[in-house]
Amino acid sequence: MTVLRQTIIEELERVPEEKLPIVMRFIDKLTKETETKKKVWDLDQFIMPPTKRGQNADIYVRELRDNDRL
DSSP: OOHHHHHHHHHHHHSOGGGHHHHHHHHHHHHHHHHHOSOOOOGGGGOOOOOHHHHTHHHHHHHHHHHHTO
16 A cells, blocks of 8 residues: 555544545545546537528528518
8 A cells, every 4th residue: 555545544534424425425526537537518408409490591581681671
């Protein structure tokens, strides 16, 4: 066991019992981040389904311009 690991274990033994869940959550977060190395984003959650107006945006803008000229 390395000196650093031994020192950390000694420090953990001094942590009060009611604080241990906080330490465990922190350790869990650290180990998960090092396992994944990257955060994975679900980009599909940001995509809106196309609407009829959105699919024909050029035609819609032309109609607005044509109606504006009357």
